[in-house]
Amino acid sequence: MAALIKVRLSLMMFLEFFVWGSWYVTMGTFLGANLGARDQEISLAFSTQSFGAIIAPFVVGLIADRYFHAQRILGVIHLIGAVLMYFLYQSQDFSEFFPILLAYMILFMPTLALVNSISFNQMLNPAKEFSVIRVWGTIGWIAAGILISAFAWDSQAGLVDGLLKNTWLMAAIVSLILGIFSFTLPHTPPKAKTEGDFKLSEVLGLDALSLLKDRNFAIFFLSSILICIPLAFYYQNASPFLTEIGVENSTGKMTIGQISEVLFMLALPIFFSRFGIKKTLIVAMLAWALRYVFFAFGNADEGVWMLLVGIALHGVCYDFFFVSGQIYTDAHAGEKFKSSAQGLITLATYGVGMLIGFWAAGIISDFYLLSEGNHDWKSIWLIPSGISVLVLLFFMFLFKDEKIKPQNNL
Template structure:
């Protein structure tokens, strides 16, 4: 992979995750402060991600693997997304906000598989090369969080003035730039064979489901669904949690989790090579359990170090599980269905797992809400900690090591 190609793919990843990080981290806080949304409304809003992820395999399987170049689809989606983000910026209540967000996420979630597919198509050794490109997505997410805190949109003064709505305008502008830039990316033509015969499974992009015939991959797929249940608690509750207990510059502090993600992304190929896939995934799931335990025990004063420790574990939690899983999926997919295979793992993680997780997080948050409007955060965070431990035990018991993958 030449330097110009690496640079172009890295910029693509930077913009893709800047767009997502510009609004996703603070959406729970925004909905509560700007639109007076309830915990149930917040849960419903975050669930739009899951609906989009469930549809994603069909979109990329039908379109990107069979009929159109992936970079063109990516560009068109982001151009439409720019307009939708501007409409969200203008929204005045949750009933107007929710359907726009739902349409946006149905369009956006397939782009996560598309940027992976475009990247893998240019790589000769994804296990070594992908993390050096994907790390720029994390830097993009970090940059978005730092800007939000630098502009004080998430400060008490900014929240009272309603400035957090500017995140949607910022996303709209960058989405427009991403849509135009995507049209210049390296060609990623469809690779699946189209012999003219009709097949429902082909039409819906379900060919990638053949991956589940492999017992090990099926165990990994199920573990991916289950571990995303506790992950949803972090995405949905972390920003409101830190804001409610009085942590200053919470969005900027949460961005430190992505700083750690940069470091662990760069360390991933070394860890992957030395210890193999199974141990890499075990470390990730153990980190999830530890993170939520630290959140349960920490506070904004003497226990701030625990909260920061939980945030800094994000690099291990995300990189060692999700990026490893994307590489693992690509290695099993074969040449024809790389896009739909990435869509399949998106369905498992951001779709099925988080759909259950966002619902559970909303129910648990409501259950531990007192009459004064304060949450029992210790009890809330112990729930995903326990789930993470159970998923870890399941994975250790049934997944067999695949050392050969770590040397590819």
């Protein structure tokens, strides 16, 4: 790729994940502190991500693969998203907040597949080039978290004063910037045929489901669903957990996970080429199980190091599973349905898997709610750790290692 294209794609990734990181990490804390939401209401709010992800492959398959340029769709979505974020900033109670968030996430989740599709469209060797571009998304997420703690919006005083609502305003402003910038991105025209007989499966992008005929990809797809059940516990509970047990500047500390994500993102091509897809995914799932053990036995005092190690493992968890999984999916998809294939894996991970996970996390968190208003966090965290181990064993025994083609010349 030309240097200027790399810069534009990197900025796209930075802004995309800055918008998401601006509010997503602290939403559970915000809902509890600002809107008085209960555990199951918080679970419902996080589930909007999954509803959006389930719809994503149909939206992307219908629009990006067949009729319109992906970068234009990306721009329109983020402009609308800026307006919805501002409405969320003004929300006064959960009943007003939830439908706006649901509408936003139905629009936002397809953009995760769109930014990947725009990037892959410019690459000759995604296995080598993608991580260098994608790492800027992680840097954007880090920047959002650092700003939140720097402004003390997530501090005890900030929570009392209701300052955490400013995260939504920050997201609205950056979403507006990204919406405008998207129209300057490299052209990503539709690749699927628009001529010939009308087929509903093609229009909706369901032809990407043909990938599941490959046994290995089907096992990977199912493992992606299952491993996202424990992942949902982290996204939903980590910020409220750290805040409840008294960890200061918790949002800033949680960016340690994204900092490690940057390091492991850069190491991924080397690890990927040396050990292959299977071992890369195994390491990711093992890190998931260990992370929750550290959370279960850590505390805000002498055991804070365990919490920090658990947060730092996020880099291994995310990069070695999600980014390598995106590369693996792209290699199997071929040219015709790159966008819908990315939408399909988004459905598996952020959609079905996390929908189950958020639902389970809400029930389990409510079950372990103590009479004084705190939670039995040790019991809560050991459950997703156990689930991670079971998924790891399933994957290890059934998935056969393979070379990534045609991008196997790292």
